[in-house]
Amino acid sequence: xxARRPHVGTLVVLAVATxxxxxxxxxxxxxxxxxxxxxxxxxxxxxxxxxxxMVRLTLNSxxxxxxxVLGQMFxxxxxxxxxxxxxxxxxxxxxGLVLATMMVPLQVTIVPVFMLIRGMxxxxxxxxxxxxxxxxxxxxxxMRQYFMTLPPELGEAASIDGAGPFRTFWSVYAPLAAPGLxxxxxxxxxxxxxxxxxxxxxxxxxxxxxxxLGLVTLQGNLGSGSVSTVLAGVVLSMIxxxxxxxxxxxxxxxxxxAGIGK
Amino acid sequence: MTTxxxxxxxxxxxxxxxxxxxxxxSERLLVWLFLVPTVGGLALFTLLPIAASFVLAFFRWDxxxxxxxAGLHNFGDIASDVTVRRAFLNTIGFVIVAVALQLGIAxxxxxLVQSRLPSWLQSVFRSAFFFPLVxxxxxVSLVMAYLFNADFGLVNSILNAVGIPDVQWLSTGSGxxxxxxxxxxxxxxxxxxxxxxxxxxxIPTEVYEAxxxxxxxGWSRFxxxxxxxxxxxxxxATVMAVIAALQIFDQPWVLTRGGPGDSTRTAVMMIxxxxxxxxxxxxxxxxxxxxxxxILAATAAQFRLSRRYVFYQ
Numbered sequence: 001x002x003a004r005r006p007h008v009g010t011l012v013v014l015a016v017a018t019x020x021x022x023x024x025x026x027x028x029x030x031x032x033x034x035x036x037x038x039x040x041x042x043x044x045x046x047x048x049x050x051x052x053x054m055v056r057l058t059l060n061s062x063x064x065x066x067x068x069v070l071g072q073m074f075x076x077x078x079x080x081x082x083x084x085x086x087x088x089x090x091x092x093x094x095x096g097l098v099l100a101t102m103m104v105p106l107q108v109t110i111v112p113v114f115m116l117i118r119g120m121x122x123x124x125x126x127x128x129x130x131x132x133x134x135x136x137x138x139x140x141x142x143m144r145q146y147f148m149t150l151p152p153e154l155g156e157a158a159s160i161d162g163a164g165p166f167r168t169f170w171s172v173y174a175p176l177a178a179p180g181l182x183x184x185x186x187x188x189x190x191x192x193x194x195x196x197x198x199x200x201x202x203x204x205x206x207x208x209x210x211x212x213l214g215l216v217t218l219q220g221n222l223g224s225g226s227v228s229t230v231l232a233g234v235v236l237s238m239i240x241x242x243x244x245x246x247x248x249x250x251x252x253x254x255x256x257x258a259g260i261g262k
Numbered sequence: 263m264t265t266x267x268x269x270x271x272x273x274x275x276x277x278x279x280x281x282x283x284x285x286x287x288s289e290r291l292l293v294w295l296f297l298v299p300t301v302g303g304l305a306l307f308t309l310l311p312i313a314a315s316f317v318l319a320f321f322r323w324d325x326x327x328x329x330x331x332a333g334l335h336n337f338g339d340i341a342s343d344v345t346v347r348r349a350f351l352n353t354i355g356f357v358i359v360a361v362a363l364q365l366g367i368a369x370x371x372x373x374l375v376q377s378r379l380p381s382w383l384q385s386v387f388r389s390a391f392f393f394p395l396v397x398x399x400x401x402v403s404l405v406m407a408y409l410f411n412a413d414f415g416l417v418n419s420i421l422n423a424v425g426i427p428d429v430q431w432l433s434t435g436s437g438x439x440x441x442x443x444x445x446x447x448x449x450x451x452x453x454x455x456x457x458x459x460x461x462x463x464x465i466p467t468e469v470y471e472a473x474x475x476x477x478x479x480g481w482s483r484f485x486x487x488x489x490x491x492x493x494x495x496x497x498x499a500t501v502m503a504v505i506a507a508l509q510i511f512d513q514p515w516v517l518t519r520g521g522p523g524d525s526t527r528t529a530v531m532m533i534x535x536x537x538x539x540x541x542x543x544x545x546x547x548x549x550x551x552x553x554x555x556x557i558l559a560a561t562a563a564q565f566r567l568s569r570r571y572v573f574y575q
Contacts (some may be wrong), residue, residue, distance in 0.1 A: 002406040006378045014374050018390045019365075022447070025393070027416060028405050079300035088293045094301060105557060106511055107530045108550035111318065111537050112311035115325075134302025148534045165289040169296075194398030197530075201538050212400035216516055219404050227408050234401045245396040249389065252396070257456055 017193040032235045036229035044228035046217070048236065051229060056207060062235075064129045065192045071134035072188045073181045080143025081169055081177075085155065102137045110201060117202065124204040133192060137185040143254065146180030147173065164250070183255040186248040193241055211237040235237055301431035318547035325541055335408065336548035344547065349527040350518075350556075356528065357507040357560075363447045363497075364503055368454035373488065375455075376462045388459065391452040399449060400448030406445045407432065438518045442526050445513045450506070454499045461495030462488070493572040497564065504560050508553065530554045 036045045048054050082088075085093050116130045135225045150173060158168045199210045209217065245252070319336055323329040339347045375387045380484060394402065409416050410431040418428045431437040465488070473487050489496075511530040520527035529549065537546030 006380075006383075010374045010379070014371065015385050017371055018387060018443045021390055021394060024402075024405055024448070025397075027409065031408075047368075057490070064429065075299040075303070078296035080297045082293050086289065086293055088290070090276055094297070097309075098301065098304060103558075104308055104312050105505075105550075105554060107509055107511070107533050108315055108554045109308055109311035110533065111504065111543050111546050112308060112314035113415045114537075115314070115543075116306070118313065118325075130304075135300050135307060136309075137304060139301075140300050163545040169292070190396055194396075194400070196398065196400040196516075200515075201534070205344060212398045215404060216400050219407070219516075226323075230404055231408070232403060237401060238397060239363065241396045241398070245393065253392065253456055256395075257460055258455065 003034045003191075016137050025235060028231050028234055032194060032228055032231040036226070044226075044232035045236070047226065047229040048233040049068070052214050052218050052232065052233070054214075054236065057209055057211045060126060060209065061211040064126055065189055067130045068133045068192045069185045072136045072139045073185050076139030076143045076184050077133060077174065077177055077181060078137050079140045080145075080180075081147050081173060083140065083144040084147035085152070085173070086165075098137045098140055102141075107199070110198070114201060123216070124202070124208055125210055126203075126262070128202040129210070130197055133198075136184070139188065141176065142184055143180055149186060151178055179251075183250070183251050187255045188242060189244055190241065227235075271523065315547045315550055318544050319551050321516060321544045323543045329544070332544055336472055337552075338549055339545060340417075340552065345524055345527065345531050348524045349532045350529050350552070352439075352525070352527055353508060353510065353529040356446075357504055358441075358455055359505045360443050360446050360450075361500065361508075362441065364532060365454055365499060366450045367447065368451045368499070369452075369458050369496075372455045373484070377534045381449060388455075391455050394449045395452050397449070399432050399512035400516050402449055403445055403513045406441065406448075409516050410441050432518055433522055434473035435522055438522060438526050442510075442514045445517065446507070446510060449513075450503070455501060457495055457499045458503075461492035465491045490573040493568075494564075494574060497568045497572050501561055501564050504564065505557055508557050508560065511546070529556075 023091045032044055033040055033042060035041055035047075071188075079098070083091065083098075115131055117123060117132070121129045122131070154176075155174050156181075158172045159165075163171070194212060195210070196212045196216075198215045203209050203213060206217075215230065215237060218233060219230045318329075320332060320334070321329040322332040322335070328366060341439055371387075371391060375384050375391075375539055381388075408414075409509075412430050412433060413419060415431070417431070421427075421429065429437060431441050463521050469487060470483070471490070478486055509530055511534070514526040514528055515531060515534075518526045520531050530553070533546050533549050533553070536542045
């Protein structure tokens with residue numbers, strides 16, 4: 001298009017919206033480094049580590065999120081490949097069933113899942129958070145769509161060269177699936193790093209808390225006493241999410257809007 | 263779906279070597295091996311639980327003593343319980359207001375971002391509006407609880423500066439509802455905006471150029487051209503926004519724990535409280551089923567309604 005000058009009103013509205021959107025984030029950063037009654041200081045960051053077990057919380061969050069991310073990427077790649085590339089009886093039915101599970105809201109299954117976890121002897125463990133989150137219908141759907149874009153000739157060529165089905169998957173298709181896997185991984189990270197509802201239910205003792213749960217507890221314990229301490233914790237917990245935002249924004253956007261016709 | 267058809271049909275040329283029998287066997291092995299983690303996992307952690315929910319809803323069970331048949335008691339109980347009714351009405355009211363704001367703001371800003379801006383500026387705005395999506399709703403609610411604090415919060419300071427007296431945001435019912443809606447919309451509009459940007463990008467510029475020649479500008483261009491052309495996106499955005507909003511929990515839980523009184527109590531909060539605080543798992547399951555029915559009904563209603571307004575090119 002030829003360069004048309006943007007409307008001043010347009011710019012004003014967008015600027016105001018941007019300030020309202022980023023304002024609370026900037027305020028959080030500023031307030032975290034200017035604790036009550038002091039000038040610029042990082043003391044609030046030290047306080048967070050004194051008042052809650054930040055190391056433990058971070059390790060728990062990293063372990064839970066990391067294993068879910070890896071588990072989802074691995075299982076979704078396998079199932080997505082099978083649904084995209086191989087013919088077998090009942091394929092349509094099984095894939096339909098997988099898609100149907102996407103419609104079931106998490107809160108409706110939470111009571112039976114809690115019982116199941118209890119029956120498996122996993123109550124109040126990190127595995128209670130990890131295991132049920134690994135099988136992913138959405139990830140499988142994304143990977144299936146991704147594998148369908150790869151040319152079938154690659155597999156045919158490999159099989160003429162004598163590669164068996166496992167080898168065809170492992171050496172030909174799996175390496176090409178990296179961009180699709182990145183989308184699955186980034187989406188899983190974004191969701192589970194920030195997750196609150198399941199940890200609130202499944203993590204009973206504090207040693208199994210994840211970051212969001214730990215920060216909410218910190219606020220509850222201290223009431224209105226130390227704003228900067230809570231905000232310093234919020235800032236620390238935000239860092240990995242911001243890193244993913246910076247490096248994976250495009251993938252994240254593609255993933256979130258995937259499968260939706262323009 | 264063709265296990266009986268010989269493998270050689272896959273390779274149409276007669277010269278192509280027939281697939282050896284052990285390859286077909288190992289392919290079948292691969293199919294099941296690769297599907298078990300996902301299909302088995304989803305069956306165990308989603309399908310079985312949804313079936314169990316239906317059964318549990320007809321029992322009284324506190325997990326300690328053995329379950330007791332309750333018939334429709336749980337459903338009658340939640341229908342007559344003032345708090346549960348209030349929570350569902352709150353949720354429905356919240357969905358209507360929050361989704362309308364979320365979609366309205368997102369569409370307005372998406373149109374502004376799309377129009378007449380240099381592309382670097384477009385990506386700056388797009389990134390800014392997208393950013394809240396990567397934060398945790400719990401952390402965001404912690405931050406907002408401070409900003410809306412009646413005594414020392416920044417929001418009241420700003421209001422005071424322009425001559426408006428302190429507003430009791432979180433200690434009055436209407437104030438708390440307003441804050442929950444604000445915090446939710448603040449974090450969610452970016453997602454709808456992404457969808458709308460995709461929809462707007464697919465409208466050919468010639469359509470606008472032709473419309474401009476015909477004198478369609480501003481509002482009439484919006485209602486006569488933009489809206490019909492992005493109506494498929496609008497349907498998807500509305501359906502997704504309604505499903506997500508019906509499940510609201512994190513924000514009111516962190517901001518108010520459902521209070522003051524029951525003014526910000528939501529349906530999911532009732533599942534959490536009935537199940538995991540009061541150990542009434544049958545009742546929690548019944549509330550969950552009612553919520554699911556509500557989600558399905560709302561989705562079905564939107565698809566029905568969409569026949570009247572969605573325009574497919």
